[in-house]
Amino acid sequence: MTQNDAPSARGPLSAASLDALTASATKSEAGRPRARSNAAPDGDDDERPSRGRSAWRFVRDILLILLAAIVISFLIKTFLIRSFYIPSASMENTLQVNDRIIVNELEPKLMPIHRGDVVVFKDPGGWLPPSTATSEPNGVAAFFDWALSIVGLTAPDSNDHLIKRVIGLPGDVVACCNAYGQMTVNGVALDESKYLLLPPGVTKVSRDDFSVTVPENSLWVMGDNRYNSADSRYNRDKPGNGFVPYDDIVGRALLISWPIGRWTLLDNYPVVFSGVESGDGSGRNSTSQTPSPTASSNPATSGG
Numbered sequence: 081m082t083q084n085d086a087p088s089a090r091g092p093l094s095a096a097s098l099d100a101l102t103a104s105a106t107k108s109e110a111g112r113p114r115a116r117s118n119a120a121p122d123g124d125d126d127e128r129p130s131r132g133r134s135a136w137r138f139v140r141d142i143l144l145i146l147l148a149a150i151v152i153s154f155l156i157k158t159f160l161i162r163s164f165y166i167p168s169a170s171m172e173n174t175l176q177v178n179d180r181i182i183v184n185e186l187e188p189k190l191m192p193i194h195r196g197d198v199v200v201f202k203d204p205g206g207w208l209p210p211s212t213a214t215s216e217p218n219g220v221a222a223f224f225d226w227a228l229s230i231v232g233l234t235a236p237d238s239n240d241h242l243i244k245r246v247i248g249l250p251g252d253v254v255a256c257c258n259a260y261g262q263m264t265v266n267g268v269a270l271d272e273s274k275y276l277l278l279p280p281g282v283t284k285v286s287r288d289d290f291s292v293t294v295p296e297n298s299l300w301v302m303g304d305n306r307y308n309s310a311d312s313r314y315n316r317d318k319p320g321n322g323f324v325p326y327d328d329i330v331g332r333a334l335l336i337s338w339p340i341g342r343w344t345l346l347d348n349y350p351v352v353f354s355g356v357e358s359g360d361g362s363g364r365n366s367t368s369q370t371p372s373p374t375a376s377s378n379p380a381t382s383g384g
Contacts, residue, residue: 196348248300
């Protein structure tokens with residue numbers, strides 16, 4: 081028998097054999113563990129805790145920034161600047177009712193007060209009428225009012241303070257009125273028309289005449305709305321005799337911060353007091369000759 085006559089080992093398989101092999105392969109494949117199609121790539125399990133820590137660090141940093149901002153704002157409000165609103169018309173037209181102002185608290189603690197400065201001060205005693213009951217915010221409104229007051233954006237105690245313009249410093253003799261209806265400081269007549277509000281047709285800068293000598297560590301203050309201001313003139317029967325102690329000064333008003341349309345720096349009009357030198361209580365200027373009074377223009381303007 082030749083090699084060609086021997087039966088071939090690679091002969092054709094029957095259909096039954098093919099079906100058996102296919103079934104065996106299918107069972108073998110079914111028995112193998114399959115990789116999960118939604119399994120995370122290697123290393124993702126380690127990344128999840130890392131992502132959680134990153135989120136917490138982000139929140140922590142935000143909280144620390146907010147806390148630092150509150151602390152800094154509180155310190156600024158306590159030692160540098162504060163916000164107040166204007167509750168009355170005594171400083172019109174310089175300040176209108178409900179204006180908000182920024183006050184520099186470094187004056188007079190570290191910086192001197194000058195004549196013409198607009199200052200905020202605590203009631204020296206009896207200047208303000210007895211407080212009346214007012215509706216207090218509650219709930220969420222109370223919380224936000226408190227939070228904003230901490231950073232100086234609201235001023236819940238504005239009704240406990242007053243704001244006026246400084247006319248006399250310690251040692252000054254302030255008198256009114258001369259033949260032209262003007263105020264004098266140490267014998268020098270003041271032309272206050274740049275900031276005064278007087279009734280129409282009135283040129284006399286004070287309804288009542290007076291002459292006072294400002295004591296040590298005190299100020300003589302007056303409102304720009306001279307015929308509608310309960311200032312030093314009308315509190316001479318109160319503790320302090322109408323003078324404001326330096327210890328009661330909160331600071332100098334720098335600017336109007338609200339409403340935006342009224343944003344402006346508050347001027348102390350140094351030219352008005354340029355001829356006045358330090359007083360010694362004698363009522364005379366330190367110069368060799370007292371300037372003669374000058375007639376002032378009528379500063380009456382409409383209110384509002």
